[in-house]
Amino acid sequence: MTKLQKRGAGIAALSLATTFALGLASAPAFAGGEKVRAREEGMQVAIDRATGKLRQPTASEARTLGTPIASKSATTGLQFTSWADGTVSAVLTEDYLNVWLVQLDANGSANQVCVDGANATSTLPAAPVAEEK
Amino acid sequence: MKTTTKLFSFLALAALLLVANAPAFGAANIVIVNRDGPNEGFNDPTPAAPVGGNPGTTKGQQRLIAFQYAASIWGSILDSPVPIYVQATFDPLACTANAATLGSAGAIQIFRDFPGREYDGIWYHVALANKLAGADLAPGPNGTVNDDIVARFNANLGNVGCLTGIGFYYGLDANHGTQVDLVTVLLHEFGHGLGFANFVTEATGAQPDGRSDIFATYTLDTTTGKHWPQMTAAEIAASSINTNKVVWDGINVLAKAPSVLQIGSPLVTINSPAGLGPYRFGAANFGPAVTLSGVTGNVVRAIDVAEPAVPPAAAGTTFDGCSPFTNAAAVAGQIAMVDRGLCGFAIKVKNAQDAGAIGVLVADNAPGSPAGGMTGVDPTITIPSVRLSLPDANAVKAALVSGPVNATIGLNPAVRAGADPQGRVLLNAPNPVVAGSSISHWDPIAAPNLLMEPAINADLTHGVDLTRQEMTDIGWFSDGDGVPDGRDQCIGSSTSATVVIDGCNSGVTNTTFASGCRISDQINDCAVGASNHGGFVSCVAHLLNDLKKDGVISGSQKGAIQSCAGGASIP
Numbered sequence: 001m002t003k004l005q006k007r008g009a010g011i012a013a014l015s016l017a018t019t020f021a022l023g024l025a026s027a028p029a030f031a032g033g034e035k036v037r038a039r040e041e042g043m044q045v046a047i048d049r050a051t052g053k054l055r056q057p058t059a060s061e062a063r064t065l066g067t068p069i070a071s072k073s074a075t076t077g078l079q080f081t082s083w084a085d086g087t088v089s090a091v092l093t094e095d096y097l098n099v100w101l102v103q104l105d106a107n108g109s110a111n112q113v114c115v116d117g118a119n120a121t122s123t124l125p126a127a128p129v130a131e132e133k
Numbered sequence: 134m135k136t137t138t139k140l141f142s143f144l145a146l147a148a149l150l151l152v153a154n155a156p157a158f159g160a161a162n163i164v165i166v167n168r169d170g171p172n173e174g175f176n177d178p179t180p181a182a183p184v185g186g187n188p189g190t191t192k193g194q195q196r197l198i199a200f201q202y203a204a205s206i207w208g209s210i211l212d213s214p215v216p217i218y219v220q221a222t223f224d225p226l227a228c229t230a231n232a233a234t235l236g237s238a239g240a241i242q243i244f245r246d247f248p249g250r251e252y253d254g255i256w257y258h259v260a261l262a263n264k265l266a267g268a269d270l271a272p273g274p275n276g277t278v279n280d281d282i283v284a285r286f287n288a289n290l291g292n293v294g295c296l297t298g299i300g301f302y303y304g305l306d307a308n309h310g311t312q313v314d315l316v317t318v319l320l321h322e323f324g325h326g327l328g329f330a331n332f333v334t335e336a337t338g339a340q341p342d343g344r345s346d347i348f349a350t351y352t353l354d355t356t357t358g359k360h361w362p363q364m365t366a367a368e369i370a371a372s373s374i375n376t377n378k379v380v381w382d383g384i385n386v387l388a389k390a391p392s393v394l395q396i397g398s399p400l401v402t403i404n405s406p407a408g409l410g411p412y413r414f415g416a417a418n419f420g421p422a423v424t425l426s427g428v429t430g431n432v433v434r435a436i437d438v439a440e441p442a443v444p445p446a447a448a449g450t451t452f453d454g455c456s457p458f459t460n461a462a463a464v465a466g467q468i469a470m471v472d473r474g475l476c477g478f479a480i481k482v483k484n485a486q487d488a489g490a491i492g493v494l495v496a497d498n499a500p501g502s503p504a505g506g507m508t509g510v511d512p513t514i515t516i517p518s519v520r521l522s523l524p525d526a527n528a529v530k531a532a533l534v535s536g537p538v539n540a541t542i543g544l545n546p547a548v549r550a551g552a553d554p555q556g557r558v559l560l561n562a563p564n565p566v567v568a569g570s571s572i573s574h575w576d577p578i579a580a581p582n583l584l585m586e587p588a589i590n591a592d593l594t595h596g597v598d599l600t601r602q603e604m605t606d607i608g609w610f611s612d613g614d615g616v617p618d619g620r621d622q623c624i625g626s627s628t629s630a631t632v633v634i635d636g637c638n639s640g641v642t643n644t645t646f647a648s649g650c651r652i653s654d655q656i657n658d659c660a661v662g663a664s665n666h667g668g669f670v671s672c673v674a675h676l677l678n679d680l681k682k683d684g685v686i687s688g689s690q691k692g693a694i695q696s697c698a699g700g701a702s703i704p
Contacts, residue, residue, distance in 0.1 A: 080341075102299075113567075115587075
């Protein structure tokens with residue numbers, strides 16, 4: 001599965017077919033253990049068969065090439081990316097992280113609870129509370 | 134709401150990165166990506182004495198070893214051809230002398246409708262999606278959103294002013310004493326990132342892109358009989374607070390639960406009239422513990438004098454149990470019921486004991502479920518007491534208007550602790566919702582305590598208990614037979630397209646049934662159960678007769694398989 005993501009103007013490769021896909025990896029240098037970067041920094045153009053000149057691909061052509069289609073959810077704030085093979089992805093926000101909170105009670109015992117990032121400042125503990133009266 | 138850009142903006146500070154990939158070997162390779170800078174977090178050079186099997190000699194080394202240890206536990210359990218990258222840091226996080234954020238973790242990305250999925254239109258945690266796809270769906274350099282799990286922990290925990298004196302225990306032996314066992318917290322948090330979490334906002338029922346997720350797929354509301362993907366947002370919001378009625382119904386957890394959860398759920402069982410209860414209760418931290426046999430008696434509402442108001446305290450009522458009972462004769466030998474309020478729980482229970490009661494039900498006076506626990510100190514109390522939620526208590530009171538109510542305060546032997554009466558494991562569904570804590574955890578009523586309860590319990594010992602089966606349900610061991618593993622009774626079926634017995638290819642299609650089992654599984658059952666070759670052949674013959682009768686195979690196909698069975702060296 002090849003997925004190209006348009007993230008900039010860096011161009012590293014050119015292949016000619018009905019359409020062209022320009023640009024591949026330009027991964028920053030890390031100190032080791034890099035993963036392969038396979039869908040970075042692509043730019044795509046199409047060839048007009050009538051004139052033989054390059055032009056911007058249509059939306060359909062771009063989708064066929066694997067250009068992701070981005071959309072944003074009004075309710076969750078997540079940015080969704082649709083890929084040519086039907087895959088859809090989203091990068092989660094901090095709100096979706098699980099957060100461990102701990103608070104000491106009057107006798108010094110530590111009450112812990114796992115909540116999500118959107119509620120990390122909520123009153124502790126969130127589990128059923130043992131009360132005095 | 135913080136945006137993704139904000140969340141990961143600091144990730145671009147490559148100059149600060151010290152990436153040290155430390156693999157943890159197992160059936161899945163979980164790699165800890167150390168993103169701390171020099172002299173901080175995992176690279177903290179502060180000398181430390183080896184502790185609890187952790188050989189590190191600096192604080193930073195011990196942290197990294199604990200991370201690797203937790204990763205190796207999950208790595209030895211799960212199965213994936215794609216490495217799982219955990220982006221990890223120790224940073225100063227919010228804290229005071231009495232409260233602190235221990236840390237946070239979760240999946241970095243979610244995917245749906247990728248190749249190899251078990252369900253269409255369902256969100257998956259990226260690590261699981263990678264496993265099912267057999268490829269890294271988010272390839273790219275470490276230290277970016279292309280990693281799989283992010284984990285940040287509090288570097289200052291235990292220091293003066295940051296939960297002073299209570300820090301992380303970096304030992305690997307769970308002998309943490311009053312400290313916070315880092316390995317247990319990591320096992321829990323990694324569990325969320327690997328698949329024990331939904332992506333639902335429980336309070337509203339909102340879901341990413343309006344689509345459900347793999348965790349919600351096995352979340353069942355037993356009141357409506359609906360799984361969460363079948364529900365509207367409003368229905369999900371209502372289900373989120375349906376205490377005791379939201380369960381996990383994946384087939385693997387269901388099968389394992391009886392060997393994990395103990396018999397005897399702490400419940401108030403209503404023996405008569407029919408149709409009431411059982412009711413979950415909040416326990417008291419004074420008096421005797423509730424026993425398996427418990428105490429049984431009629432429920433009698435205790436009556437006392439209404440205490441006059443003593444500002445700022447309001448006046449008491451005749452049902453609050455704060456003064457000696459005036460109906461002691463009726464209460465004696467029975468279970469007293471008193472209302473919460475005005476005075477301490479222990480005072481109410483002592484008054485009931487003095488009146489001769491054998492047990493006490495404290496009726497809550499505020500909404501919310503399950504009922505909370507009761508604190509108090511009175512070493513002279515010898516009778517059990519429990520607290521009922523407001524709606525449950527009101528149901529008992531309503532029944533008392535019509536006649537006697539006989540109840541048992543005890544451990545209900547018909548129900549396992551943490552399961553519903555049908556044996557399905559309960560998910561945490563408190564009312565009101567505790568976002569992030571609701572649903573994406575097991576119900577804390579479970580006994581013994583489970584790793585994925587909303588709070589870490591001191592008796593956990595680095596096992597993953599039922600979470601292993603939850604991971605199986607959501608697809609971590611998918612055999613790709615088209616039947617999702619949470620519904621698949623034969624995970625690990627032969628992938629052969631035709632029925633092959635001991636190298637003999639019958640040429641007959643290896644049909645997959647709705648149960649997830651294939652013809653090859655049924656023949657394997659014959660092989661396992663047979664004491665000799667004749668028994669095996671006979672078992673296969675019976676099986677083939679049934680398959681032919683059901684129209685699964687033809688007569689000639691039956692002959693082909695039977696021929697292979699006859700020639701096989703089985704057993």
